[in-house]
Amino acid sequence: MSMNTRGRPTGAGTPSTLAANGAALLPDEPLLFEIGDTEHSGVDLPDAEISTARLGGFERTAPLDLAGLTEPEAMRHYVRLSRLNHSIDAGFYPLGSCTMKHNPRLNEKMARLPGFADLHPLQPKSTVQGALAVMEELSHWLLTLTNTSAVALTPKAGAHGELLGMMTIKAAQEARGEAHRKIVLVPESAHGTNPATAAFLGYSVKAIPAREDGTVDVAAVREALSPDVAAIMLTNPNTCGLFEPDVVAIAEAVHNAGAFFYCDGANFNAIMGVVRPGDLGIDAMHINLHKTFSTPHGGGGPGAGPVVLSEALAPFAPVPFVRRNADGSLDLVEHAEAQSLERITAFQGQMGMYVRALTYMLSHGGDGLAQAAKDAVLNANYIKARLADVVTVSFPDHHAMHEVLFDDRFFESTGVSTLDFAKALIDEGFHPMTMYFPLVVHGAMLVEPTESESKQTLDAFCDVMRDLANDARDGNTERFSGAPYTAPRRRLDETRAARQPILTWEPDDARAQAAE
Numbered sequence: 338m339s340m341n342t343r344g345r346p347t348g349a350g351t352p353s354t355l356a357a358n359g360a361a362l363l364p365d366e367p368l369l370f371e372i373g374d375t376e377h378s379g380v381d382l383p384d385a386e387i388s389t390a391r392l393g394g395f396e397r398t399a400p401l402d403l404a405g406l407t408e409p410e411a412m413r414h415y416v417r418l419s420r421l422n423h424s425i426d427a428g429f430y431p432l433g434s435c436t437m438k439h440n441p442r443l444n445e446k447m448a449r450l451p452g453f454a455d456l457h458p459l460q461p462k463s464t465v466q467g468a469l470a471v472m473e474e475l476s477h478w479l480l481t482l483t484n485t486s487a488v489a490l491t492p493k494a495g496a497h498g499e500l501l502g503m504m505t506i507k508a509a510q511e512a513r514g515e516a517h518r519k520i521v522l523v524p525e526s527a528h529g530t531n532p533a534t535a536a537f538l539g540y541s542v543k544a545i546p547a548r549e550d551g552t553v554d555v556a557a558v559r560e561a562l563s564p565d566v567a568a569i570m571l572t573n574p575n576t577c578g579l580f581e582p583d584v585v586a587i588a589e590a591v592h593n594a595g596a597f598f599y600c601d602g603a604n605f606n607a608i609m610g611v612v613r614p615g616d617l618g619i620d621a622m623h624i625n626l627h628k629t630f631s632t633p634h635g636g637g638g639p640g641a642g643p644v645v646l647s648e649a650l651a652p653f654a655p656v657p658f659v660r661r662n663a664d665g666s667l668d669l670v671e672h673a674e675a676q677s678l679e680r681i682t683a684f685q686g687q688m689g690m691y692v693r694a695l696t697y698m699l700s701h702g703g704d705g706l707a708q709a710a711k712d713a714v715l716n717a718n719y720i721k722a723r724l725a726d727v728v729t730v731s732f733p734d735h736h737a738m739h740e741v742l743f744d745d746r747f748f749e750s751t752g753v754s755t756l757d758f759a760k761a762l763i764d765e766g767f768h769p770m771t772m773y774f775p776l777v778v779h780g781a782m783l784v785e786p787t788e789s790e791s792k793q794t795l796d797a798f799c800d801v802m803r804d805l806a807n808d809a810r811d812g813n814t815e816r817f818s819g820a821p822y823t824a825p826r827r828r829l830d831e832t833r834a835a836r837q838p839i840l841t842w843e844p845d846d847a848r849a850q851a852a853e
């Protein structure tokens with residue numbers, strides 16, 4: 338095997354120009370402290386007369402040792418660092434279950450309007466009527482799309498929404514004198530946050546096995562139900578990218594046993610405008626605004642996980658919530674009344690996210706949201722159809738919803754693993770898919786294209802996937818074992834990084850001596 342200039346094995350398919358150009362212009366970036374020195378500074382201030390009298394003996398005795406850089410040096414450092422990140426604005430990002438879709442610039446423009454961006458959470462309500470109107474209208478859209486009775490906007494992520502939703506279930510059961518219900522049923526294909534939420538609230542978690550076809554076994558649910566079961570936490574569409582065909586029967590069984598149906602609705606983008614979860618019998622469901630209704634997330638920005646509630650749980654919705662006064666003005670109810678739960682966030686939640694999500698909704702309209710869901714499903718099924726003859730589709734007999742699940746059977750005994758395969762995608766300019774999740778199949782590869790990708794992009798991705806799959810089969814293992822060859826960082830020791838993270842920078846000896 339020969340190596341090209343960047344140490345990538347040649348004859349292993351053509352790296353896309355994106356990856357090739359990117360790597361050449363993205364050298365390693367030293368730390369701010371390693372670029373700067375203590376001699377210069379971006380600002381020019383006169384020496385100050387400092388009085389230590391009021392510092393109570395806590396004044397610094399050693400210099401701060403901040404990196405000294407000029408303004409352009411500091412700016413270039415951060416811009417170069419930002420270019421080491423892959424983002425949805427830089428390329429395709431098919432991370433299953435994460436819904437990395439295009440973030441329309443219009444959303445950003447609206448969120449930056451000074452009337453929203455410069456609000457203070459403690460401003461008098463008479464001065465924030467527009468912001469309250471956004472919250473009211475967003476609530477209206479969420480309730481209409483889900484056919485439910487109440488919504489709590491404030492949770493700041495999907496997992497946070499799960500916590501709140503399960504807290505309302507707990508409160509409802511305590512109010513009925515049924516605090517003895519201590520078991521939560523969680524199917525094997527659930528997102529990891531589901532059992533974590535249940536356990537965090539003191540429930541014991543009972544796993545429900547998946548059927549051969551990746552869906553939840555209604556008979557197994559019926560068998561697991563008892564007077565001690567508080568709820569089931571079911572993801573629909575589930576994390577295998579499948580719509581649960583027995584969801585209505587499961588809801589009925591759960592309700593007949595006096596338990597509640599918590600639905601993990603993080604994947605609402607697959608069904609919004611097409612199916613109303615309230616019609617399926619759900620009692621509580623979080624909706625990840627940052628997935629379904631766009632907006633940068635992950636490393637790119639904050640999340641928001643509003644929870645919709647059925648009639649039975651609506652009285653337990655937490656404060657704060659928006660209420661319209663008799664005179665038509667809007668009020669933010671901030672103190673718990675009757676059975677409502679206390680607040681679970683400071684202030685009113687992620688205002689910027691509310692604006693972005695509502696902008697997305699209004700710019701699509703109801704029919705446009707349904708179209709987006711259908712296009713997301715179509716795109717996932719297109720990838721499935723284009724790859725099915727070379728990459729193992731885990732559940733070929735079901736239509737995929739918004740994402741399609743592959744597993745590692747197609748490169749069995751080639752020596753290539755799911756991890757190797759994902760890393761090789763990086764060399765081709767694509768962010769890897771979600772790996773090793775869900776756990777119901779071996780070596781999972783979960784691909785979610787979302788509705789915002791063109792056929793050209795999907796084809797480019799499928800071409801690379803086919804090429805990689807054929808290379809793995811042909812025994813060209815070098816293309817995989819050392820990948821990524823073109824990324825600024827190669828394979829990391831992720832276990833060590835997680836177990837022994839180094840979170841502080843220590844100046845090297847020479848620098849320490851120079852500072853003395």
Ligand SMILES: *Cc1c(COP(=O)(O)O)cnc(C)c1O
Binds near residue numbers: 435
């Ligand atoms: C993303 C996701 C979550 C968690 O949402 P966060 O906002 O990351 O807390 C929960 N369940 C499913 C199915 C998800 O895809």
